[in-house]
Amino acid sequence: MADCIFCQIVRGERSAYKVYEDSDTLAFLDIFPLVEGHTLVIPKAHCERLQDLHPDLTAKVAHAVRAVTEKLEKALGAPATTIGINNGKAAGQVVPHLHIHILPRYENDGGGTIHSVVRTTTQRSLEEICHLIAKAR
Numbered sequence: 001m002a003d004c005i006f007c008q009i010v011r012g013e014r015s016a017y018k019v020y021e022d023s024d025t026l027a028f029l030d031i032f033p034l035v036e037g038h039t040l041v042i043p044k045a046h047c048e049r050l051q052d053l054h055p056d057l058t059a060k061v062a063h064a065v066r067a068v069t070e071k072l073e074k075a076l077g078a079p080a081t082t083i084g085i086n087n088g089k090a091a092g093q094v095v096p097h098l099h100i101h102i103l104p105r106y107e108n109d110g111g112g113t114i115h116s117v118v119r120t121t122t123q124r125s126l127e128e129i130c131h132l133i134a135k136a137r
Contacts, residue, residue, distance in 0.1 A: 025064035037104040047077035078104035
């Protein structure tokens with residue numbers, strides 16, 4: 001997509017601090033980092049959400065996330081990472097190109113767990129939710 005900032009980075013039209021690249025994926029430092037080393041992993045092919053990712057690329061993106069996670073933890077001495085996707089505008093996705101955030105984490109760094117992202121109560125029973133998911137196509 002011509003006006004997608006991440007596609008422009010892939011094409012070399014915009015600069016980025018690249019930390020990993022292969023034929024299908026690219027990883028670069030977030031320009032608005034939440035922590036030192038905050039990195040984004042993207043598929044080079046444009047897709048907006050995880051559901052839009054071509055099935056053949058899923059394993060390649062996962063491989064890149066794993067490789068970058070290992071590099072970040074080693075390079076920065078981080079004992080852990082938080083990995084996440086804001087999958088769609090309602091989830092906080094700002095750039096409409098699939099990107100996976102990798103955040104180096106440290107003991108007592110003040111960051112929360114994935115459980116601190118959303119705090120709403122469940123209205124339906126687990127049984128009902130399970131049934132709805134199971135019958136979805």
